[in-house]
Amino acid sequence: MEIQTAYYSSPIGTLEIKGNADGIVSVLFMEEAIEATMKVPETLKEVFYQFDEYFTGIRKEFGLKLNPEGTEFQKRVWKELVEIEFGKTCSYLDISVKLGDDNATRAVGNANGKNPIAIIVPCHRVIGSTGKLTGYAGGLWRKEWLLKHETEVIFGKQTALF
Numbered sequence: 402m403e404i405q406t407a408y409y410s411s412p413i414g415t416l417e418i419k420g421n422a423d424g425i426v427s428v429l430f431m432e433e434a435i436e437a438t439m440k441v442p443e444t445l446k447e448v449f450y451q452f453d454e455y456f457t458g459i460r461k462e463f464g465l466k467l468n469p470e471g472t473e474f475q476k477r478v479w480k481e482l483v484e485i486e487f488g489k490t491c492s493y494l495d496i497s498v499k500l501g502d503d504n505a506t507r508a509v510g511n512a513n514g515k516n517p518i519a520i521i522v523p524c525h526r527v528i529g530s531t532g533k534l535t536g537y538a539g540g541l542w543r544k545e546w547l548l549k550h551e552t553e554v555i556f557g558k559q560t561a562l563f
Contacts (some may be wrong), residue, residue, distance in 0.1 A: 407445045409452055410437035413543045416519070418448050424468030427517040430539040448521075455520070458554040461487035463521045471515065478512035485526040488551040492530045514538060520547065 402421045408431070409416040415431040421444050428448075441449050447465060454460035469479060481496050493513065497505040516524040519539055525547040529535045537544035 405442040405444055407438040407441050407449070408435050409449055411452065412456055413539070413546050416452070418445055420445055420448070420468065424466035425518055425521065426468055426470065428519045428521055429517070430519060430543065452520075456550075458550075461551075461554065465521060467518060467521065469517045469522070471512070471517070474508065475512040475515060478509055479516055479518070479522050482513070482516065482522050482524055482527065485523055488555040490526050490528045490548065492528060493535075494530050496527065510535075523547075 402423055404419050404421050404426055406417060406419050409418055413430075415435045415437065417427070417429045417431050417435070419426045419428075425448060451460055451463050451465060455463070469476070471479065477500060478496060481499055485491055493506040493509045494503060496509045496513075497503050500509070513524045513527050514536065516522050516538070519525075525537060525539075525544045527535070534541055534544055534548075
C-alpha cells in the first residue's frame with residue numbers, strides 16, 4: 402500500500418507525517434521551513450486531529466494505528482515508550498528493567514534514538530538516570546518544550562510571584 406505524506410505545523414516546528422491504511426510509519430521534525438499540507442490525505446486526517454488536541458492540551462493519549470519499521474528489539478522498546486504516562490518520565494534503565502535485562506541500557510538508548518514516530522511514541526519522556534535531559538533527535542529544546550507542555554497541561558501554567 403502506498404505511503405502518503407503530509408506536513409503538520411506545530412508550535413515546535415513542522416512535522417512530516419507518513420503513513421497509510423496500515424498505520425503511521427513516521428513522524429519526523431523538519432529543520433527547514435515547509436508549508437503545512439492544506440489537503441490532508443484521508444488516511445492521515447486523524448493524526449492531524451489528534452495533534453491539534455495534543456498541542457492545545459486536550460489530548461493526553463494518542464489512539465492511532467502505528468506501523469513503524471524496525472528490529473524486533475526496537476519495536477519492543479517503542480512499545481514500552483507508549484506505556485509511559487503523559488507528563489511522566491522514566492530512564493533508559495527503567496525501560497531495560499521492564500524488558501528483563503538491566504544491562505541493556507545502551508541498546509535501549511539506541512532504539513530510543515531510532516524511534517521514527519516522534520511525540521506519538523513519546524521518546525521525549527525518557528531522561529537520564531540522574532534526572533537530566535539526554536539526547537533527542539528533534540533537539541533538546543523540543544524535548545524540554547514537550548515535557549514542559551505536558552506538565553502545564555496537568556498542573557496548569559505557573560505564574561511568577563514577583
